[in-house]
Each structure stands twice: as C-alpha cells, then as structure tokens.
Amino acid sequence: MAETIYDVAVIGAGPAGTQAAVSASHQMKHVLVLHSGKVSFSRGRAYWSKSVEIEDAPVFPGITGPNFAKELMKWMESRPVVDFMLGAEKRKTGIEMRDGLVTKLTRNGRLLELEASSKTLKRHAPLEMERFKSRTVVVASGFDDKWPDIEFQPGAERLYKQYATVFRYAGNRKGWHVCIRCDGHLHVNEHLAILGVGDYIYDAALGAQDFTDKITILTNGRPHRMSPAVLKQVAERNINIIETKIKRHIGEKTDLLGFEMADGTELYFHGFLVDEGLIPNTKFLEGWDYQKDEEGLIIANEDMQMLDRHGEPIPGLFAAGDIVSGERNLIATAFALGQEAGLSASDSLRKWQYPIDSS
Numbered sequence: 001m002a003e004t005i006y007d008v009a010v011i012g013a014g015p016a017g018t019q020a021a022v023s024a025s026h027q028m029k030h031v032l033v034l035h036s037g038k039v040s041f042s043r044g045r046a047y048w049s050k051s052v053e054i055e056d057a058p059v060f061p062g063i064t065g066p067n068f069a070k071e072l073m074k075w076m077e078s079r080p081v082v083d084f085m086l087g088a089e090k091r092k093t094g095i096e097m098r099d100g101l102v103t104k105l106t107r108n109g110r111l112l113e114l115e116a117s118s119k120t121l122k123r124h125a126p127l128e129m130e131r132f133k134s135r136t137v138v139v140a141s142g143f144d145d146k147w148p149d150i151e152f153q154p155g156a157e158r159l160y161k162q163y164a165t166v167f168r169y170a171g172n173r174k175g176w177h178v179c180i181r182c183d184g185h186l187h188v189n190e191h192l193a194i195l196g197v198g199d200y201i202y203d204a205a206l207g208a209q210d211f212t213d214k215i216t217i218l219t220n221g222r223p224h225r226m227s228p229a230v231l232k233q234v235a236e237r238n239i240n241i242i243e244t245k246i247k248r249h250i251g252e253k254t255d256l257l258g259f260e261m262a263d264g265t266e267l268y269f270h271g272f273l274v275d276e277g278l279i280p281n282t283k284f285l286e287g288w289d290y291q292k293d294e295e296g297l298i299i300a301n302e303d304m305q306m307l308d309r310h311g312e313p314i315p316g317l318f319a320a321g322d323i324v325s326g327e328r329n330l331i332a333t334a335f336a337l338g339q340e341a342g343l344s345a346s347d348s349l350r351k352w353q354y355p356i357d358s359s
C-alpha cells in the first residue's frame with residue numbers, strides 16, 4: 001500500500017488545532033490530527049475547566065471543559081476522509097484523528113516527519129511509536145500551567161500524582177483557578193487569594209480588580225520580589241502580602257476553603273488563583289532553529305508561519321493558539337489563530353503562487 005503523505009498534520013486538538021484542521025479540510029486538504037489526550041495526561045487547557053462552565057467561547061453557550069473537548073472531536077469527526085478528483089488527479093480530503101503524543105519532528109527533504117507515542121504509557125513497558133509524513137505541520141499543542149508547590153510529592157511518577165491534591169481542587173468553581181479573565185466572575189466582591197511572586201503576579205491582581213477589591217497575595221514561603229513601584233500600589237490598594245509557606249490545603253470534597261500555614265495559622269478565602277508560569281508543549285521541536293519568547297512560546301508572523309533566527313519563515317511550519325507568543329490567548333483567539341494557520345498551511349501547498357512582477 002502506498003505510504004500516506006498528509007497535506008497538513010496538526011499537533012493538538014484544542015480549539016486552535018481543531019479549527020486549523022477544519023479550515024484546512026474545508027480547503028480540500030487531507031489532514032492528520034495527532035492529539036495526546038488519551039495517551040497522556042496532556043489534555044489541553046480547556047479540558048481542566050472541570051465544573052466551571054466556559055461562558056465566552058463562540059457557539060458554545062456555557063459548557064464544561066470535558067464536554068467542550070468532546071464537541072471539538074465531534075466537529076472533526078463530521079469531516080471524514082473521502083476521495084475526490086481535481087482535473088485528472090485523485091486526491092483525498094477530510095480529517096483523520098489519531099491518538100499520539102508527538103515526541104519528535106524532523107525534516108526529510110520537502111516533507112516533515114512526526115514521531116508519536118500512540119499507546120497509553122505503562123510502567124516498564126517500552127513506548128509504542130508511530131511515524132507520519134506530511135507536507136506541512138501546524139503546531140497547536142498549547143502549554144501546561146505550573147502548579148503550586150503545596151503537598152507536592154516529588155517521588156510520584158506522574159505530574160498528576162505529584163500534584164494530586166492540587167488537581168483535586170483545580171478547575172472547580174470553588175477550587176484553583178489559573179486564569180483571572182476566565183473565572184474572576186465567579187468571585188465578584190469576594191475575598192480572592194492570588195499565589196505567585198514578583199511583579200508578574202501583580203498582573204493577576206490588576207486583572208482581579210474587575211471582580212473584587214479584596215485581594216491577598218500569597219508567596220508560599222518565598223520573598224515577594226516585587227519592585228518598589230508595584231509595592232507602592234499594592235499598599236495603596238490595601239492588598240495584603242503573606243510570605244509564610246503553605247503546609248496543606250483545607251477543603252471539602254472538591255471545594256477548596258483555605259490553607260493551613262507552616263506557622264500553624266489557618267487562612268480562609270472564597271476564591272484561589274495561581275500563576276506560577278507555564279510549560280510550553282514543544283519538546284518535539286528540540287533541535288529546530290525557531291524564534292521563541294522568554295517563556296518559550298513560539299513567535300509567528302501574521303500568516304502564523306514559524307520563523308527562524310533571521311526572521312525568515314520556516315517552510316511548512318505553522319503555529320496557532322496558546323503556544324503562540326503574545327498576551328495570554330483565550331479560546332476565541334485560539335479559534336482565530338487556528339483558522340489563519342489552517343488556511344496559510346493550505347495556501348502554501350498551492351501549485352501556482354501569484355507571479356512576481358520583475359519589470
């Protein structure tokens with residue numbers, strides 16, 4: 001059987017990857033989507049909105065993260081792969097979805113090769129790898145949030161076991177939030193704890209003022225590391241900073257209520273937000289010469305093409321969604337960037353490009 005060479009391979013099936021895949025298949029392209037949701041715990045950020053309904057995503061009026069992820073899958077399933085003729089050429093269009101955590105991306109002549117671990121990871125069992133070839137690739141793998149170092153179990157094998165208690169409360173109405181713009185409305189005029197350090201965390205406090213003026217910053221045992229200018233505003237706005245280490249969560253079922261601190265005191269709040277930074281899902285790009293910002297997010301041009309160190313587009317490589325550098329992107333932006341990337345990847349495959357006028 002002839003080896004399949006896809007027109008567009010999309011890494012990730014969040015809103016950015018889904019939209020890129022749908023837009024490319026709408027341009028009659030044969031699209032492969034590799035998503036790690038079932039073979040790893042990297043399920044995309046929207047998934048973690050476990051009991052909080054996402055209220056500001058287009059077309060989905062109030063939907064939890066797991067249901068949103070299912071709807072995105074259904075949307076892609078509605079475009080199965082079919083054959084069609086273009087002139088005398090037999091072609092394929094549609095979306096093929098495969099479980100796979102992409103671990104490596106390499107160039108082989110005009111093609112891009114993806115290596116993916118395609119079975120659920122099991123202790124002591126070797127990885128099962130599959131290889132795919134495509135003319136273009138859209139990187140829509142997003143990032144993971146860094147979680148607070150509370151009741152952290154360093155010996156546990158997996159991230160989710162290491163942060164087991166944190167995850168119990170994450171993504172719930174009365175649990176850990178990671179995005180003030182997304183979940184601030186749940187705590188209007190309520191007392192909000194914000195965990196993090198440096199001027200960076202003051203950005204979250206600035207965002208919180210749309211919802212409440214009762215804010216406490218917790219540094220979890222670290223010096224606050226805020227500049228004098230920020231500290232002045234913090235004092236003017238009566239924001240309390242507590243530098244004591246947090247010993248454990250106090251909660252009921254999946255509701256987080258407060259913390260027992262290392263000095264034995266207990267602190268209670270209505271809402272909890274953490275911003276300790278992010279981990280970009282780009283390990284498979286190791287060895288590539290591409291531009292990224294100080295957080296590791298990809299710098300792309302207006303056509304969502306990835307750029308090399310000289311600012312030149314890297315042929316065949318596009319990016320979309322949260323993984324793209326910029327002000328924190330949300331779902332609607334992920335759809336928009338996904339559409340741009342899907343269309344640009346499709347356009348790059350055209351046989352004829354606009355003639356260059358040499359007169």
Ligand SMILES: Cc1cc2nc3c(=O)[nH]c(=O)nc-3n(C[C@H](O)[C@H](O)[C@H](O)COP(=O)(O)OP(=O)(O)OC[C@H]3O[C@@H](n4cnc5c(N)ncnc54)[C@H](O)[C@@H]3O)c2cc1C
Nearest residue numbers: 012013014015016036044045046102142182321322330331
């Ligand atoms: C708790 C929470 C609540 C939120 N609430 C809102 C809200 O109310 N409104 C809003 O607009 N935004 C909200 N957001 C933000 C929103 O979820 C993100 O902006 C959006 O999901 C980004 O879309 P994306 O497609 O770029 O990335 P993601 O949704 O993160 O998707 C990334 C995809 O890549 C896959 N992946 C990662 N690595 C690999 C790999 N190596 N190989 C294969 N696949 C891989 C993942 O499985 C996933 O399918 C929230 C985020 C969180 C965490």
